[in-house]
Amino acid sequence: MPNPQSMPNLPDAIVLCGGAGVRLRSVTEGAPKSMAGIAGRPFLELLLKQLRRHGFNRVILAVGYRRDAIRERFGDRACGLEVAYSEEPSPLGTGGASRNAAGLVTSEDALIMNGDSYTGANLRQFAAGHLASGAEASLVVVPVDGRSDCGTVDVSPGGRLAGFAEKDGSAGGGYVNAGIYMASRRMLYEIPDGPVSLERELFPRWLEEGRDIRAFVWQGACVDIGTPERYWSAQEFLGSVETGESAPRRKGRQ
Numbered sequence: 001m002p003n004p005q006s007m008p009n010l011p012d013a014i015v016l017c018g019g020a021g022v023r024l025r026s027v028t029e030g031a032p033k034s035m036a037g038i039a040g041r042p043f044l045e046l047l048l049k050q051l052r053r054h055g056f057n058r059v060i061l062a063v064g065y066r067r068d069a070i071r072e073r074f075g076d077r078a079c080g081l082e083v084a085y086s087e088e089p090s091p092l093g094t095g096g097a098s099r100n101a102a103g104l105v106t107s108e109d110a111l112i113m114n115g116d117s118y119t120g121a122n123l124r125q126f127a128a129g130h131l132a133s134g135a136e137a138s139l140v141v142v143p144v145d146g147r148s149d150c151g152t153v154d155v156s157p158g159g160r161l162a163g164f165a166e167k168d169g170s171a172g173g174g175y176v177n178a179g180i181y182m183a184s185r186r187m188l189y190e191i192p193d194g195p196v197s198l199e200r201e202l203f204p205r206w207l208e209e210g211r212d213i214r215a216f217v218w219q220g221a222c223v224d225i226g227t228p229e230r231y232w233s234a235q236e237f238l239g240s241v242e243t244g245e246s247a248p249r250r251k252g253r254q
Helices: 020-027 044-052 067-074 092-104 124-135 183-192 200-209 230-237 241-245
Strands: 012-017 058-063 081-087 109-114 117-119 137-143 152-154 161-165 174-186 215-219 220-225
Touching: 012 044, 012 092, 012 183, 020 230, 044 067, 044 081, 044 109, 044 117, 044 161, 058 067, 058 092, 058 230, 067 081, 067 137, 081 092, 092 109, 092 137, 092 183, 109 124, 124 137, 124 174, 124 215, 137 152, 137 200, 152 215, 161 200, 161 215, 174 183, 200 215, 220 230, 230 241
Parallel strands: 012 058, 012 109, 058 081, 137 215
Antiparallel strands: 109 174, 117 220, 137 174, 152 161, 152 174
């Protein structure tokens, strides 16, 4: 990947944090999923600090369920970032929420992150690598490690995304979609209005259209808090992230 220092002006980031976290209500007491506590801080704060550590300056929070709780916590500046808000009138899915936020993006490209998972990838290098590749969109992937409850992707030897199967229930090799993307603002505006999924609908459609989509491999773990079991497991795993350290990672290079 290119030297991250060669990219002084990083794009805006969009964090998708509109989910209600229905499966987590036994531990969050009705708070938005991205506000679930990790080591005494909201999970969303981990993501904002990660963005700032990697040099990002501006973030758009795509909020929906109990949006006021997120606004009250983070305001218009948090963790060294300028914060803007894109409000979902109703659940829009990952694609619809990205499209809804497009009008607030001030850069030519945008980094998009799911607000309920953490991957210790270098986001600055990912953004620089995407722009250097000339691809229309890119995503971070991690080794699947036998999981069968998450989306898997096939990657060609040249790094292009070759196939996408979102949560098909089959365990095996390949890679897991880490829920971190890069796309141009123009591509965001191509997303139709209304509820639509990046993973289940848009990426498969773009592949069928022959769009150039790249996958960047991170040899580490993707930690999500989607269920109570994974939430409690994440407490210890992500504890070091609060001090500014990277989450535990596998051996290897991005």
